[in-house]
Amino acid sequence: MKLEAVELIRLNVPLKSAFRTSFSSVNLHQVVWAHAITDVGEGWAECGANERPDYSSEYHTGAMAVLREFILPDLFGLGADLTAEAVAPTLHWMKGHRMAKHAIETALLDAQLRHSGTSFASYLGSTKTEVPSGVSVGIMDSIPELLGFVADYLSQGYVRIKLKIEPGWDYEAVKAVRDEFGWDIPLQVDANTAYTRHDFDLLKRLDEFNLLLIEQPLNEEDILGHKKLADYIETPVCLDESIVSADGAADAIELGAVEIINIKPSRVGGYLESKKIHDVAVAHSIPVWCGGMLETGIGRAANLALAAMPGFTLPGDTSASSRYFETDLTTPFVLENGHIKVPTAPGIGVDPIPEIIDRFAVSRELIKR
Numbered sequence: 022m023k024l025e026a027v028e029l030i031r032l033n034v035p036l037k038s039a040f041r042t043s044f045s046s047v048n049l050h051q052v053v054w055a056h057a058i059t060d061v062g063e064g065w066a067e068c069g070a071n072e073r074p075d076y077s078s079e080y081h082t083g084a085m086a087v088l089r090e091f092i093l094p095d096l097f098g099l100g101a102d103l104t105a106e107a108v109a110p111t112l113h114w115m116k117g118h119r120m121a122k123h124a125i126e127t128a129l130l131d132a133q134l135r136h137s138g139t140s141f142a143s144y145l146g147s148t149k150t151e152v153p154s155g156v157s158v159g160i161m162d163s164i165p166e167l168l169g170f171v172a173d174y175l176s177q178g179y180v181r182i183k184l185k186i187e188p189g190w191d192y193e194a195v196k197a198v199r200d201e202f203g204w205d206i207p208l209q210v211d212a213n214t215a216y217t218r219h220d221f222d223l224l225k226r227l228d229e230f231n232l233l234l235i236e237q238p239l240n241e242e243d244i245l246g247h248k249k250l251a252d253y254i255e256t257p258v259c260l261d262e263s264i265v266s267a268d269g270a271a272d273a274i275e276l277g278a279v280e281i282i283n284i285k286p287s288r289v290g291g292y293l294e295s296k297k298i299h300d301v302a303v304a305h306s307i308p309v310w311c312g313g314m315l316e317t318g319i320g321r322a323a324n325l326a327l328a329a330m331p332g333f334t335l336p337g338d339t340s341a342s343s344r345y346f347e348t349d350l351t352t353p354f355v356l357e358n359g360h361i362k363v364p365t366a367p368g369i370g371v372d373p374i375p376e377i378i379d380r381f382a383v384s385r386e387l388i389k390r
């Protein structure tokens with residue numbers, strides 16, 4: 022295919038309730054979409070970067086700049102020899118910027134698969150028609166508020182609860198949820214790097230609660246620290262921010278620093294690298310699950326296809342659209358008996374709704390070849 026132009030669209034989408042983690046609290050989700058216009062059709066993707074470099078080093082205007090200055094000129098330069106599979110090798114010279122790379126690789130893959138009439142799920146070799154859905158529950162101002170939200174999500178049918186934790190909001194919060202809802206609900210925690218090697222004894226106290234996993238307790242660069250923690254506690258250690266490639270995943274597994282992997286396509290540079298991480302994990306009997314970046318339907322559709330791959334054996338943060346948004350920007354993804362259906366239509370399988378884009382779009386930039 023030949024890339025004619027790319028439209029970068031910035032959208033501000035209100036959240037139904039504030040989402041607080043150890044690194045931010047937001048009630049307006051700012052999103053960047055990449056809209057690829059090629060000679061075989063159009064494709065859509067959602068950049069996973071946040072407004073600020075708080076979850077990772079990438080951020081909106083930075084991702085848009087690296088696309089405009091370096092990534093798109095290189096891909097325009099390929100002329101008619103461009104394929105989604107050619108993106109990573111073409112951009113191999115460029116260090117990092119995985120969320121920016123993911124945005125264009127995925128938009129091109131969407132255009133390519135819409136053209137060939139293939140769904141993301143069949144392209145990835147996914148086997149499930151629906152996937153079990155977990156939910157990520159933010160840090161709250163009080164335990165009763167937390168229990169209220171957890172009760173609501175359980176009544177909606179979510180099959181797994183993930184609690185955001187940080188120093189001062191950890192042991193008591195988890196204990197309250199176990200005391201209130203019992204020991205059968207699958208429960209896990211996510212620290213988003215909020216702890217250090219000095220907190221091992223505190224983190225060990227969480228072994229009391231039969232958690233599925235503890236996600237990214239330490240700094241994303243402290244692989245050895247996660248190895249030491251994994252040897253020190255019973256709760257399985259899951260890595261999110263630390264895993265940005267299949268080679269990195271293989272090393273962390275070999276070092277014993279990771280027992281479960283949260284795969285986010287935007288964090289690792291796209292669905293092709295995500296598939297490689299899936300295959301490395303399966304080869305080492307390491308369970309994986311699909312993480313989320315509060316995606317709108319455009320990002321959520323492709324994630325559901327990934328979450329339907331055989332090695333994704335734990336519920337993901339692939340929640341219903343209603344977890345975050347009053348109105349999604351595509352046909353909404355709905356929770357049915359704790360599961361969400363995997364799109365079957367060609368490409369990502371959903372389309373943005375023009376009038377809703379107009380409501381939330383704050384800027385549109387067309388970058389031509």
Ligand code: NPQ
Pocket residue numbers: 040042045047050071076157211213261312313314315338
């Ligand atoms: C995680 N995702 O697993 C991330 C954290 C995250 C669903 O918990 C705006 C504000 C965007 C906060 C994206 C979930 C965010 C955000 C992701 C937090 O670590």
Ligand code: MG
Pocket residue numbers: 211213236237261262283312
């Ligand atoms: Mg996480």
